[in-house]
Amino acid sequence: MDNELFVIVLALGCGAILWWGCARLPRADRQIIASVPIRQTVPGLWAGLNLTYYGLILATAQCIAVTLFCILMGSLGYPPWVIGLPAGVMLMICIPASKIVARVVEKKKDTFTVGGASFVGFIVSPFILSGVNASGFVSIPVLPFLAALAVSYAIGEGIGRLGCISFGCCYGKPLGACPPSIARLFSRLHFRFSGRLKKAAYEGGFDNVPLVPVQALTSVLHFIAGLLSTYLFLNGHYRLSFLTAVLITQSWRFASEFLRSDHRGGGRLSIYQFMSVAMIAYSFFIVSFLHSAPVLPQPVALGLKNVATLPFFVAIEMLWVMMFFYVGKSRVTGSDILLYVRKDRI
Secondary structure, three states: OOOHHHHHHHHHHHHHHHHHHHHHHHHHHHHHEEEEEEEOOOEOOEEEEEEHHHHHHHHHHHHHHHHHHHHHOOOOOOOEEEEEEHHHHHHHHHHHHHHHHHHHOOEEEOOOOHHHHHHHHHHHHHHHHHHHHHHHOOOOHHHHHHHHHHHHHHHHHHHHHHHHHEEEEEEEEHHHHHHHHHHHHOOOOOOOOOOOOOOOHHOOOOOOOOOOHHHHHHHHHHHHHHHHHHHHHHHHHHHHHHHHHHHHHHHHHHHHHHHHOOOOOOOOOOOHHHHHHHHHHHHHHHHHHHOOOOOOOHHHHHHHHHHHHHHHHHHHHHHHHHHHHHHHOOOOOOOOEEEOOOOHOO
């Protein structure tokens, strides 16, 4: 019952986060958390650095994904120090890849792509694990490792897409430009981004225009994929867990591109769609040719002990801070901050 209860609690948490995000984050006051003065331009007036909800949400999503990965692998009896080595290498590759791929595909140096980073991580993960295992320090079964990665990605991406709602990026097409069937389907369930700092407004010109809620749909489908795959993983169906997470998330990634209105690169099909097809094909290749010794499932409580320690808490907090300042510093918005003395309170 522990495994089922864990999935239920995870589902309730995902549902609460999604409800809050869809209701609050499209608003203009849910984009910038704070503006920090960094240099004085004229007496009393400072140029500010904007810190975003986008960064807060992505940093939190990353930490939740890492925590879930440690719980799942911990349920198989692997302590954090064992799985931390390949996981750390993955993060060192994927974090810079999120910016590099966006620069190559979208020709923009001040943006990030989680889809591009996940593609890079997905391709290199079997090789990273094989190299770590060959070192002799640890021995981790490949299929459960890949399944735990896929599950964690699905849940992490589901949460991370809420950051896109906050920043107004990855936005859908206006309902007026959609086929009548699509327009009717989202006539009541759509996004209206308010505020000239939202990317949908300054890039697409869609300030307060009803748009297809692509980000919310992505979150829903990723949560569904993550929850199904988590249940399969905890019951020992690692191959099916891996395929379920990859097929649902990447099939939707391919389909959702047709509903988006932001710049996705040139061509009738975007490079991200080709990446999705490649990931699906690669996943079938892996499960067809990869064979490993059976791994017996264990209660999830064993994995929860992995994360209920002070060292893990400190490590995950450090990861959150690094991620927040990496993706949370807005590079496309600025601010002027007027500082003065309240003479009536002297």
